[in-house]
Amino acid sequence: MRHLITLLFLATPIAVSANVVETAIDTHILPRFAQLSDTSDTLASAAMDDCTITNPQLRTTYGQAFDAWISASHLRFGPSETDGRAFALAFWPDARGKTPKALSALIATRDPIAQSADAYDEVSISARGFYALEYLLFDDNVTKDADPEYLCTLVQTITADIAQTAHDIEQDWRDNYIDVLTSAGPGNLRYQSSDEATQEVYKALLTGLQFTADTRLGRPLGSFDRPRPKRAEARRSMRSLHHVMLSLQSLRALTAILATDAPHIANNLDVFYATALDVAQTLDEPVFAGVADPSARLKIEILQQAIQRIHEETTLQLGPVLGVAVGFNALDGD
């Protein structure tokens, strides 16, 4: 009987305080996009000061701005989706190698479109953002025959374009989307109830978990017979595992906010994050090169499973609290 009561209790959405969404905006979303603008500005200034691709200051600031993006990369709704801004910052995965092709074409023809950031938003989206910049800073194959002056311009333009996009996202949040997300109700065309607003944020959490498990880890893991180490995210700058950890830390923080009204569930889920982060911390696989080695692969798979477990427990425990429908077909997505 006690079990039954627990189940009934869990299955009924509890009243989620309206301020969960506000807390998420104030302590999670805005600080992340502000950090992204600030670090992107610093990156663009570093490129203006010295655009040499081996400039240590350029590489350091690149790492900081990329960190800021990864920590915000699960927030894929509203301002980040307008005008394809998130795609312009992060063209990845690049399953068909479009980024190096587009960059090589620009470099080979010294395409004048790279002269200004304003014009550069017309260029192929695969040649924009952090992943394109990684090729310029860390992949000699793309840059070895480049005219140094053109390469310099390209680095300055891409970093300025990143900074511009980051500011556009932050500004759009402040001027517009805070209002949209916090004024849920019958008059709001986007969110007709506060539940819908909460669910938007919850969905970002789930999508983030899935992306890290299926894409950040799943792409290099490939299959046992056909591991794909070269598909690891940002492997040229040795950031693959680092991205998994950054995203877990960010998703853990968002989980704590969404589970504010259910402290028991908040604790449960936090333990799963701690487990996954422990596994990641002890993993000596910065770019998942070990996917082709059976014993190293096993450890990477364990990390993936730990994240899949968080996803599963989140849907089971947190989903019902937030009143999220999980229909048979609704979940299928086909």
Next chain:
Amino acid sequence: MTTRRALLKSLAAATIMPRSTWAQAGSPAYLAAAQTPTGTYVLCGLSYAGAITFQIPLPGRGHAAAAHPDRPEAVAFARRPGTYAIVVDCTSGSIIARLTAPADHHFYGHGAFSQDGSRLYTPENAYEEGRGVIGVWDTATYRRIGEFQSGGIGPHDILRIPQSDTFIVANGGIDTHPDSGRTKLNLPTMRPNLCRFDADGAAQEQYELSRDVHLNSIRHLAIRADGLCAFAMQWQGDLGQAPTLVGMYKPGAQPVLGTAPSDHMQGYAGSITFAGDGQQIAITSPRGSRAQIMDTQGALIDDFEAPDICGAAAHPDGFCFTTGTGAILVNTTQIARVPLQWDNHLVALSTA
């Protein structure tokens, strides 16, 4: 290669054996896949009254099915990214054949027969190259006899224009690879299109959606007797910017998007059908638990709520819908409810 023995056998089957018909399978009006309460999967025949005429176990979760035009055979496709499809004798429940996708291909869950039923066409993902392919199978033996390019990435649904051997393919535009599950690999650059082919796979025409709606993945098709095709889309961008989810394509002319707003549909149409003598179209959204009824210009006539609604097909009295909660609806009225979770599609049997 057909051996002499196999040829004789198939001739014998065709001429001497009493040939079974759809009537012997209980004359179902529809086919639908479902999950049972114990978690197993089945393919069912359904009557217009919502009665189950047969129920056959499936080895895994189904998606859609294709019915042979005259033999009581159905091909049940595994859910994406499944690599098998099974051909079921709907009178006995026995498995006639098992189709396996070639190496490095998977099925999308849909297929279509040629007018005479001698060929089966299956949309597939050649995922190492990220290329859409239509597999061609000989239905006497269910052997693969060829394939052709689908004209795009992610060919999901395929339909035959009635009274012809011309096929329309919905290339959804989304590149996926089984290693990363259903992760969408190319959203920034996706370009969905519709392609029309003759029976030999020669492309007759192709239309891409315009750049501003390139994130609207064309996923499912419905077709009217005169060849007018309605297509349903799934929006991959921010829901606040989701455009209409329906368009119309008359072979020989640029497709036209509807005007029905996508409110409450969560940017997602799971199924589409014509009904009402071809004067109406319905799309369903399990994510929004809502169906929209519109005219053949794609203008909204009505919409209503039903939990986890997805399957949709024509019915003598209008529309028939199925839901993930086991309900069968005619228009907005529930006519039956069974302890099954109906899967994505309700496939009308037709011999056109």
